[in-house]
Amino acid sequence: MSTETRAKTHIDIYDRASREAWAQRFGVTEQRLRKAVSMVGKRITSIAAYLDRPAP
Structure with a gap:
């Protein structure tokens, strides 16, 4: 996966x-x-679900 694509789906913590x-x-x-x-990984949709927030 390219860095550009990853930046759109993952958070660089x-x-x-x-x-x-x-x-x-x-x-x-x-x-x-x-x-x-730390609980669910860097994927934005997973983090949004964990925080009970809508995914961007």
Whole structure:
């Protein structure tokens, strides 16, 4: 999978700007976003389901 394609389906939890943007988009803290990633992985749809938020 190319990096560009992966960026559209996965969160780069190690990139501060990406992490901040996704935390804001889901309406959660960065700490809660990190917890979600550790529980279900980096796929955006999985994280949205875990956080009980609509997937973008």
